[in-house]
Each structure stands twice: as C-alpha cells, then as structure tokens.
Amino acid sequence: SSVxxxxxxxxxxxxxxxxxxxxxxxxxxxxxxKNSGEKRRRTxxxxxxxxxxxxxxxxxxxxxxHASMPTSRKEFIKLxxxxxxxxxxxxxxxxxxxAEEARKIHYEETPARGIYGEATRExxxxxxxEGIEVYPIPALPKDKN
Numbered sequence: 001s002s003v004x005x006x007x008x009x010x011x012x013x014x015x016x017x018x019x020x021x022x023x024x025x026x027x028x029x030x031x032x033x034k035n036s037g038e039k040r041r042r043t044x045x046x047x048x049x050x051x052x053x054x055x056x057x058x059x060x061x062x063x064x065x066h067a068s069m070p071t072s073r074k075e076f077i078k079l080x081x082x083x084x085x086x087x088x089x090x091x092x093x094x095x096x097x098x099a100e101e102a103r104k105i106h107y108e109e110t111p112a113r114g115i116y117g118e119a120t121r122e123x124x125x126x127x128x129x130e131g132i133e134v135y136p137i138p139a140l141p142k143d144k145n
Contacts (some may be wrong), residue, residue: 008041009024010089014085031106036138055079073113077140077141080138081142083137083138083142084137084138087114087116087137088116089116090114090117091114091116092113092114092115093115093116093117094115094116095117095118096117096118097113097117098116098117098118098119098134099119099123099124099127100124101117102115102127102132102134103127103130103132105132106130106132116137117133
C-alpha cells in the first residue's frame with residue numbers, strides 16, 4: 001500500500017534491487033480499475049475430456065532443451081496458430097456456453113468430448129475450483145485484422 005511504502009521509505013528500507021540505492025521515489029500511476037466492459041470479458045478457452053492420442057506428435061511437447069524454443073515472434077505465432085488450428089479442428093465450438101458444457105462433461109451429464117468457446121475470468125476460476133481443467137487459446141495478430 002502507499003502508506004506502507006511511505007513508512008518503509010522513511011526508514012530507509014526501500015532500495016533498488018539492481019544498485020542498492022535508497023534514493024527511491026514513487027511515480028504517478030493509474031490504478032488498476034476495471035471498467036464495466038471488462039467485468040464480463042470473455043476469453044476463448046479449450047477443454048479436453050480425454051488426453052490426445054499418443055500418435056499425435058504435431059503438438060507433443062519438445063523433448064529437447066530450451067534452445068529449441070521459438071527464437072522469434074514470427075515462429076512463436078506460427079506455433080500458436082498450429083495449436084489453435086488443432087483445437088478448432090478436433091473440438092466442438094460451444095461459444096458462450098463453454099462453462100456450462102464443461103461442467104456437463106465433467107459431471108458426466110453429456111458425452112465426453114473436446115470443446116472450446118468463451119468464458120469469463122470468473123467462470124474460468126470457478127471451473128478450476130471444481131477441478132475442471134481448461135486452457136486459454138491465444139488471441140493472434142490475425143484476429144485483430
């Protein structure tokens with residue numbers, strides 16, 4: 001909090017982690033306040049009811065060191081496009097009913113299948129609390145064009 005910072009700074013307890021200087025000042029910052037449009041913002045999410053078949057190596061995690069990770073933004077975007085294309089081709093789009101459908105699958109009220117759709121952050125949090133694993137699907141630059 002601002003008050004705690006002021007107390008600690010006065011006592012010389014606030015220091016730069018890089019150089020150790022205690023000549024630290026606060027900068028004017030905008031608070032993290034959500035506007036009404038952000039409260040129910042939906043994020044595209046995917047859930048799978050069963051693990052992918054072992055023969056599906058296109059999306060298998062790399063078995064090598066981190067040196068094999070994408071080295072450029074372009075390579076990373078291509079990899080994310082591949083992931084998203086795989087989900088869209090192999091799962092059912094349920095749109096804003098994602099949380100409802102994920103629960104039905106989890107509680108065996110409907111046949112198990114891969115699904116994707118949109119969910120609010122609150123819905124994603126609730127699904128996690130219920131033990132329902134979900135994963136965000138990345139928004140890509142082409143989505144904004």
